[in-house]
Amino acid sequence: MKESEKFKYLNNFRVKLDVVIFGTDTRMGRLFDVILLYVILVSIVLVMLESVQSYNLAYGDFFNIFEWFFTLFFTFEYITRLWISRKPLNYVFSFFGIIDLIAVIPTYLTLFYVGGSYLVVVRAVRLLRVFRILKLSRQISESRVIVTALVASRHKIIVFLGAVLTLAVIMGTLMYMIEGGENGFDNIPRSIYWAIVTITTVGYGDITPGTVFGQSIAALLMLMGYAIIAVPTGIVSSEINKASKKMSEEINVLCSCGKRRHFNNARYCFNCGTVLDL
Template sequence: MSEPDFKYFSRFRNQLFHIVFGTDTRSGKLFDIVLLWAIVLSVISVMLESVSSIREAYDDVFFVTEWLFTVLFTVEYLLRLFITAKPKKYAFSFFGIIDLLATLPTYITLFVAGGSYLVVIRSIRLLRIFRILKLGRYLREASVLSDALAASRYKIFVFLGAVFTLAMIMGTLMYMIEGGESGFTSIPRSIYWAIVTITTVGYGDIAPQTVLGQAFASMLMLMGYAIIAVPTGIVTSEIASAEKNKRKEESAGRVCAACGIKGHDKDAIFCKNCSAKL
């Protein structure tokens, strides 16, 4: 490939990168909108196909539609591998795996034949529902929420550990107080009751019968309402912080085609990470 051809190829690849991975251009937004509709319609098609009366009436339509969606998502996946600077990194990333799973089920059914394998084929085709996970890339709010959950994961883990410890203590106490006569036949079963009570679900399959047991249950129910508010406050605080960071990122959201780093100034010419031309 001559130098002019290489420069043209590099420029063309860079333009495709900004369309597929970026959202700061009109063509990039159009690309995302088309894929959003394709994903939603594909998932709706899978759900409708599970209704026997609809499937029998429109079996040919579902067959053609599924192959159209499969070809579209296959082209998208190969395009992302082609334009990214590190194809292997993308292929093994979360969204890379999801993109691959969005295309595989229909192709797998071509190699699984025979009446005895019909159940397997149906199960494989149900994996198409995971295409809904592809929506995460195109929803700004999903990005904010994932950042908030990632930032608050340690606080949430500590909180869940404290709640589980409380459930073990209360469950053991209820096992000692009530015993098998009231349905608390073991400590694990009593812990199950404590978890159901703390979360205010209250199935009612186990209930304390003694006055002391009912007093402990009442206290645990009231604690449950207070406990539920804790993770809500943690995540809400992190969402506000993630939203602020996302706005800063979007205000300078140019993407480098070479390394994929975001956050460049709008008037920047070279990447601040790898020095490649933007």
Template structure:
């Protein structure tokens, strides 16, 4: 019952019974959508979970780089928001520095609600720079995760070579292995023997 799908079943059925005892708990029936995760088991899609694990591992390995980057973006947002407040001011809708920082984050993430917009030429120029920086903000974390994912794939390739030991026929899992993990045979022995024959 404490398995992954057991917990999913529990969370998807409990809200129905809570509705009998507590008023307002009908909103928890949205948890019933968790039953859709059963589709993975029905359609035999569980084998693709390993691929998602590679992506999760890449995200986990690059979390420090992404955290530093997000912290840097937060600092840039505060600085540019303060600068925009000084340029535009309350007359043009930038009522406070936090309000201006909100506008900077909305512009930087290319959401652009349009509730506030700069009116002065200098403010519009700064807004243009923030928009251009926003494209870089989108690209950098994607590049970090992609590089980590590619490096994980390369290390997996070195793990699955498919050789076998000539002495005990044990499968050699690493391409850079010098000795057999089972019998200790020198895997480079054949190369050394050939070199001696040629000499």
């Protein structure tokens, strides 16, 4: 086979792989996404089961075999995405590129830590495998709507959180003065902690006011908590509706990282940040 023919064959093969891996609107692309989705889910479930000591003792070899299978699968996926990307470095340093790398590194690192003295290190590194769950966001297109909504509402949410924190500081300081350092209100920071727990309606019960005035303020904060929770929900919901409408007006612009669909007013790729050629 001539060099030109080999190059042409490899180029055609890369195009076909591009359709399978990035072509979510094609039959093979959807099939690949479904397979990848189930592989990610099963690998996460096994990581969780492995942390149960009784299961780990009984099925340790089983977990190791499947862990290497999943690691090799994700390694092949990572190398393939790197090979077919028009700008590999953009993929490597993109959000999903980093997540894909984190998904495979832990298992390989355990090969270099052998023996009881490194047991803690091995366990800590292997726990990084749970980050594979972030790979699911690539498979769920609706996640873009949520991310877009959160980014768009970040300024409002920051202002809102600042107001809540201010309220917690004021109420915590007030409760410290009212309770006089008793009933768990030993200092202002602990009193602020109580105020935050009460406002969010968590209510651990580790600190409780003993005075009638303090209990009245606690009841008021609990009622305010329900209203406070509704505020960020409304902000994000509004932005989700806006983002959903924008998604219906997407344009099919291909980025160098392989992503095709972008908002009609987009100037940069939502996946890797590259300037789009509109």
